[in-house]
Amino acid sequence: MGRCIVVTSGKGGVGKSTITATLGVAIAEAGAKVALVDADVGLNNLDLVLGIEGIVGYDVQDVLKGRCRLSEALVKHPFCEELYLLGSRALVGGELSLRAFSDIVNALRRAFDYVFIDSPAGIDDGFQHAASVADEAIIVTTPVPASVRDADKVSDILSSYRLRRVSVVVNRVRGDLVLKGDVMSVADVVGVLRLPVIGSVPEDDEVLRAATVGKIGDVKSSHYRAVCMIASNLMLGTDTIYDCTAKYRGIVGFFRKIAR
Numbered sequence: 001m002g003r004c005i006v007v008t009s010g011k012g013g014v015g016k017s018t019i020t021a022t023l024g025v026a027i028a029e030a031g032a033k034v035a036l037v038d039a040d041v042g043l044n045n046l047d048l049v050l051g052i053e054g055i056v057g058y059d060v061q062d063v064l065k066g067r068c069r070l071s072e073a074l075v076k077h078p079f080c081e082e083l084y085l086l087g088s089r090a091l092v093g094g095e096l097s098l099r100a101f102s103d104i105v106n107a108l109r110r111a112f113d114y115v116f117i118d119s120p121a122g123i124d125d126g127f128q129h130a131a132s133v134a135d136e137a138i139i140v141t142t143p144v145p146a147s148v149r150d151a152d153k154v155s156d157i158l159s160s161y162r163l164r165r166v167s168v169v170v171n172r173v174r175g176d177l178v179l180k181g182d183v184m185s186v187a188d189v190v191g192v193l194r195l196p197v198i199g200s201v202p203e204d205d206e207v208l209r210a211a212t213v214g215k216i217g218d219v220k221s222s223h224y225r226a227v228c229m230i231a232s233n234l235m236l237g238t239d240t241i242y243d244c245t246a247k248y249r250g251i252v253g254f255f256r257k258i259a260r
């Protein structure tokens with residue numbers, strides 16, 4: 001049975017979908033079979049982040065309504081072998097029952113090594129369903145107090161679900177500002193949340209470019225390298241965290257820092 005991991009957050013717009021999609025690419029590139037489920041109904045955009053919005057036909061609601069089989073709704077990524085998406089549209093009438101959602105996720109678990117659920121922020125149905133069926137959770141936060149406080153609330157809520165592990169990804173870290181002491185460091189965030197950190201991901205213009213042209217997973221980008229470390233931590237149980245401040249240290253780093 002594959003592992004089911006829910007990716008969630010307290011606040012929206014912190015990078016859940018981007019991290020879910022990039023983790024999917026990184027783990028599939030490492031040779032595992034990965035299914036991504038877009039459970040952020042209404043704000044669904046995993047297809048866009050993956051650059052495959054044109055080819056998503058059936059979605060999770062069609063499976064639930066019996067309009068198609070699960071295998072027909074799964075969209076294979078055109079460039080990444082072993083990566084599939086189960087997309088989502090806005091729900092009419094909120095008819096997504098926990099039972100039906102759980103059946104779909106269990107079917108995916110039998111066919112894939114990893115099932116990632118891109119869940120809505122907060123506590124709506126999509127969040128509860130995702131948290132109820134997952135084995136593990138990743139909370140994504142940015143290193144700003146409002147986002148961390150909301151992540152803390154979600155962490156509290158998640159403690160009432162039966163999850164084997166809840167860990168944190170600190171996204172959009174500006175290493176130059178951390179070194180200047182202007183923003184929270186990863187250690188500061190962990191100090192507030194008191195959860196294990198599974199990754200730190202730098203602010204990277206490449207994400208914006210990739211989101212615009214719909215092509216994630218550029219092996220040269222710092223974002224992808226940081227996410228690959230998260231993939232390795234998940235798959236191999238390693239404990240490697242990308243150091244977002246490294247490139248701003250030393251003499252070259254000094255000039256990079258003042259050039260920003």
Ligand SMILES: Nc1ncnc2c1ncn2[C@@H]1O[C@H](COP(=O)(O)OP(=O)(O)O)[C@@H](O)[C@H]1O
Pocket residue numbers: 009011012013014015016017018019045171172173201202203204205207208211223
């Ligand atoms: N590490 C990053 N560096 C720069 N921009 C990022 C990063 N992560 C996410 N973004 C941008 O932030 C915005 C929100 O990301 P998204 O993944 O859609 O968030 P969510 O799914 O949590 O709502 C997008 O425009 C995305 O391109």
Ligand SMILES: [Mg+2]
Pocket residue numbers: 016017018040043045118
């Ligand atoms: Mg999203």
